[in-house]
Amino acid sequence: MSESLIDADIRQARTLPSRFYTEPEQFNRLKSVFSGWQFAAHSSELDAHTIQPLEHIEAINGESMILVQGDETRCMSNVCTHRGMRLALEPCTKKSLQCRYHGRTFNLDGSFRHMAEFEQVYNFPDEGDDLPQFPLKQWMGMFFTAQGEAMDLPWDMLEERLGFLNPESFTHDETRDRDHSVDANWLLYVDNFLEGFHIPYVHPELNQALDSSGYVTETFDGGVMQIGKAMKGDVKFELPTGHPDEGQDIAAYYLWLFPNMMFNFYPWGLSLNIVVPVSHNTCRVLYRGYVRDAELANEGAGSVLDTVEDQDQWVIEEVQRGMESSVYDRGRYSPTKEQGVHHFHRMLARFLTPQEP
Ligand code: FES
Ligand SMILES: [Fe+2]
Incomplete structure (x- = not known):
């Protein structure tokens, strides 16, 4: 061993x-x-923005993630489900997320909202068009997220x-x-x-x-x-x-x-x-x-x-x-x-x- x-x-x-x-x-x-728990943000950093890219986590493990304040706080992928553009490039206070490449939009819960010129696509949208979610742990006012399996901490x-x-x-x-x-x-x-x-x-x-x-x-x-x-x-x-x-x-x-x-x-x-x-x-x-x-x-x-x-x-x-x-x-x-x-x-x-x- x-x-x-x-x-x-x-x-x-x-x-x-x-x-x-x-x-x-x-x-x-x-x-x-580095795929386990990572510090995402302190709650005092969330007040000012609805959407916050977690640049430091991307630098650590390569996963582009955002912290989003909708009806609840969520951590989700920051990669557009169309052709992979990064969605949020800086913190903002928007009520939806629009991709800057071809305009696909998402709700703050990560669900697909709209995309032009896709009327003829079969079985569209399906759940693969929503933004994947990552685990989010809140501990003493601090948020942690994980890319993969995370060891439980005391x-x-x-x-x-x-x-x-x-x-x-x-x-x-x-x-x-x-x-x-x-x-x-x-x-x-x-x-x-x-x-x-x-x-x-x-x-x-x-x-x-x-x-x-x-x-x-x-x-x-x-x-x-x-x-x-x-x-x-x-x-x-x-x-x-x-x-x-x-x-x-x-x-x-x-x-x-x-x-x-x-x-x-x-x-x-x-x-x-x-x-x-x-x-x-x-x-x-x-x-x-x-x-x-x-x-x-x-x-x-x-x-x-x-x-x-x-x-x-x-x-x-x-x-x-x-x-x-x-x-x-x-x-x-x-x-x-x-x-x-x-x-x-x-x-x-x-x-x-x-x-x-
Ligand atoms: S990559 Fe996002 S709309 Fe095309
Ligand atoms: Fe020291």
Whole structure:
């Protein structure tokens, strides 16, 4: 079984071989991991538009999709059922969808409405002329969609942890949005996110806001939760009575959902990172900011985000170059600090076909 590529026992295990970071064939082999749940939008982004193309998902897995607000919110194909033109090219507030190629129109529920010069076509329209729909999951005010089969995630368990923040009430703040190109394989961005081990070495400013002795990593099916503890007197969450972490001084919840979504919850709100795979040695990272309390945004662990991102990008670009070495292949994991990276590599190994050890 290819799962044995990464030993289940972290003390025994070796890290993912360097070819997964450097070879185009391995990059292509892992593309199927992007067909499951993907973040589509936060509810605060839907208010302004009835039709919203999900450009970032198209960049991630090649599926052109739109989020549509009709009598309900739906996710459907953005490809015209006539000859394949992309339908919505930018967000809009229209009450129907008209293809710009030959004018076919669709209702906001995706059903075919009208097309000129098709009177003589037999059995037309049929259900193949409607826009195919994709699954849509709403979780704490965030919408997720999937291209193919999506693994079930412990949504309720996560909501028990984070629901007190009431993320559905957050508002999207465009000034916090960023789109960075990084000269590194997408796996390296995720690997780096999944451990706080590097914080004292790579992020001196962040290190001052976090109590590294209290850093906790929890793994679960489909993701990893890391909990950063606040330094004395620093900004922290006000946890309600009965919360699973009641009594602790928590500065940040860092949630990663397989394979490429990172939800960083701070007392001021949510910083979301989405990693877009581009090639075996480049990726893009999209940052979105959703604000809960703007006054807190300049304090504590979440206040030095741009600096932290620059430092992370610097280090993973250096690692990408290191991966090209002819004498480096695999390393070992720290059993106390790298459980998240090990868990991610185990999940990836499950996706790899058995032909290769
Ligand atoms: S491709 Fe859309 S109407 Fe022809
Ligand atoms: Fe980092």
